[in-house]
Amino acid sequence: MDKLDDVTTSILNAANIDETLLHTLNRDDLRDLFPGPEHFLRRKRVWALINPEDGNVKSGPSEGGTVSSPRGVPPICPQSSSPLVMKSPKKTLQLPSPPEYVVYTDSELEQARKHYSEMAHTGREGECVMSKELRCRLVRNTVTSMISILRASEQGKDVRYPSKHEVTSMAKRLGEYYPMLQDKDKTMKHMSIYNNLHKRLQNVKSPQKRQGPTPERGQPKKRSLIDFSSSDREENDADSSGASTIILHQTSGSSSDDGNRSPEKDSLIIQARHYKTLQEMFKKTKPNKDAVHQILDLEFDARRAFIDSDAMKEEDRPTKILDAYPCFKDLHHVMSELQRILDKDNITYIDEVKKRWEDFCAKVQFYGVSKKVMKPPMNLDAVEYAIALFKALPALFPSPTAPPKKLGNASEALLHVLQPTEDPTIYLQKRPHSALVLLFDGSRCLVTFGTTPITTFAKEDLCEGLLYLMAYYYTLHLTYPKCVATLLSVIQTEILQDSIHEQDMTTSYKKAMTEWKDFIGK
Template sequence: MDKLDDVSIATLRAANIGEDLLPSLSRDDIKDLFPGPENFLRRRAIWLVVNKDEKVDTAPEIQQSPPTGGSNLSKEEASTSKFLTMSNPQYIVFTDSELEQVRRTYFEQKRLGTEHSVALSNELLCRLIRNTMTNMISIARATEDCRYPTKHEVNAMAKRLVEYYPMIKGQSSNSEWEHVAKKLMKRLSNVRSPRKAKVPPSKKRRQDTEVSSDISTTDDVYDGDSSASTIILEHSPISPMGIPVLDLSTRASTPLQSQDTSDETSGSVDFMDSLKPQARHYKTLQEMFKSKKPNKAAITHLLNLEFESRRCFITSDVLKEQDRPTKILEAYPCFRELDHVLDELQRVIQPTNSQYISEMKSRWEAFYSKVQFYGVMKKAMKPPKTLNGVAHVTAVFRALPLLFPSSTMPPKKLGLSSEALFHVLTTSEDPDGFLRQRQLSCPVVLVSKDNCMIAVGNMPVTTFNTERFNEGLLYLMAYYYALHLTYPKCISTLLSVLQTEILQDSIHEQDMTPSYKKAIGEWKSFIE
């Protein structure tokens, strides 16, 4: 009660309310004691004193589209945010398709009054506890070195889990969330503390440009507890292992560059200060990459936090273009997965549009259906006999460079311009042998009977199912953006059209070649 003014203390004492009864006051009780708008600040001060141990701010809820094939969520289901903002870090409630399915079933049954029949299995509950704590540890350590979630943060997360997944509530009304908090604390207690490298006192401290040989090499699966492989991003431009390290000399190519040259010194200090937390995020990412099955949601969250420094590194002149794909994929192995590459494309073009990928795919479907008739009209392809199949997609992709031609012819050994986009392997062709003989360094899709492979230059990157071959050009464009690659001249017009029409990314005036202007003009006339 020391934080209250004299009028508030006198009123509380007149009502025989001491410090022991103060925590039991509700909003209505406080309003009865201090009615009227003139006592608003007094009511607020008392409420903050009453709830000083339970103050939790929630971040705005992320808008999510309703699941396909299901009913709309109830208001009670949609009102619970997946984000939990404490004083410094922002934690996220773990979820996946199975957990969301059980959650939707619970709220559907609750509308019928039979929610007690819905329960979370032990397997899903263990997965929820394990991944939630792993995410919390990763985010806490990204905020501050060797930091772990506090008991207050664990309790707050337990309450939020019970709110988001009501089916895990305890039987007793007084301990609905305490059993969840105990499981989270038990998981946290099983995490080993980070170990610091032991350096003999007689030896001199190594220079910052050297890599420590005391890095742990254990094969244990990472669960957010190790601090090995500590990388200092602020010191050297490139580490011997290809780890992305940032130099202030590269800031001229980033949005963080100071607009006024007279403020160069202060701009450098601010820029360095902004990189320090991002350097910690990158260190946490490196630890998570060591896991056999790293958590995708946690990696996506850290990639969002570390975006500025990553793009400074990728778009700078530190790396030569022929070495850039290898170095970037060594530093960020998550970009070997299509989901993370598409997310990076969205961060580069429309970082605030959470629906960008689905909108881009919708634009591609419309473009893909229209361009077939455009190809028939231009006599670049035969009338389509079927609407699916690898053979049909191959015919459309081969016609695209002819419909949007570039002024530069492809190399003679390459043959068709479409070979810069994709290549269908014959039964006698070996993918490794084909890549070794490939001349171009741009991304390409290799199509076989079993699956499709994306390669950059001579390096295989990832594979995907042949059923998604019709989206192969979207994946290629994502790699062009994620790895900051230059369009090959023989297909530059086609890729520029995809950039403006499908990705909705503007093109520089100097890149609007006569071939592009002519091709885009004829296409606009056709669709109109």
């Protein structure tokens, strides 16, 4: 630093930058320390001190493409726009035979590569190690991506997994793209990451087909498409996340005459293994939500076949489903299930639903005031506003069927506000209507079915309570109460934008929608 002028030295000292830290600075750092065109030459001098190899390059357009500089200032090579620039390997892996695989990356992994480049610039690349979390994520998503790409490219052919040669080639490419993964053994730099990929691949492979006794013909099929206690399910050696990332092979077919397992049954057995993994995860105190979400995605078809079947009476369905899937006591997973049912390819579906619900509530309050069903919501907080809205909605979108006399108002089929002296257990036992309902005790909200509590949520989210009820109606495959069927049908079509179930064609629904659209069209 003795070669620098006093102004430069004072600025560096004020920033607590010593001789060692000085050599870790890049061009962006210098622009932050010495901003403005008046410090242009000063930045070049500091850069030349940090990178003396740049200063030894001769100037002139014919000698390496460098740019001539003023007298006394070392020339700057335009190709060296940053000391951290590192030639990036290709992100694709093209083998002699299809398919072409892609190296997995995301923002955090790219940040790890950048950090390695910075450490390499100062000769300390040996200190850079990828965290266990990032390494597991890279391995998990790489194997998932390879299986998906392979099966997409070989549709109609026998199902296979990436070969040893393909996994080895991918391990080498990952070592090139993420140098911190390379082993110290120069001849076999890729062995550690290869072992990780191979172990992960073994965890997601389907069980081998086994010969079994030929089933007797003419026997009636079970109504439930999946038997969770079946001995066909095998142990799944899952990784630390508890989730298996196998891409299900969706095929259809019937059992062959020789008794071999059909492709359809293979798929169901794979999904049964996912279910067993899900059950093991919920033995933990706090299951990983992302891992549970992934398993629910994979096991979706078998689950919906089980839930939507007629094997259970409606009054027993919520208890049996929640016993089989305790994850649905979590609102996060229930809302995700709603998205899977109605628009599984739209990852922003729930956010869109909440935005439509917010817009709907903003308009419906004026509709309620014009109908003299609601008072102007002045001086009401969010909770009081939600209660007033829920009480008014059944009157704004009335159903032809009146509520039971003991229930009183139709809004009681949606929300009941407990009095200070009212016990929720006693109220539910005396309640004449066995259906989903929200209970609010002034401090928290409770979702129940009949006398069975399902889940609780904060009172601040009470305004979204009807969305939660709708999610449970879809998840548990329940029928709307007749006294609020028109209102819930309006939410189904206008807010959820359900296009897979039949639309309500009753006279009361058509009349309510006509009046509503006339109002918002004014």
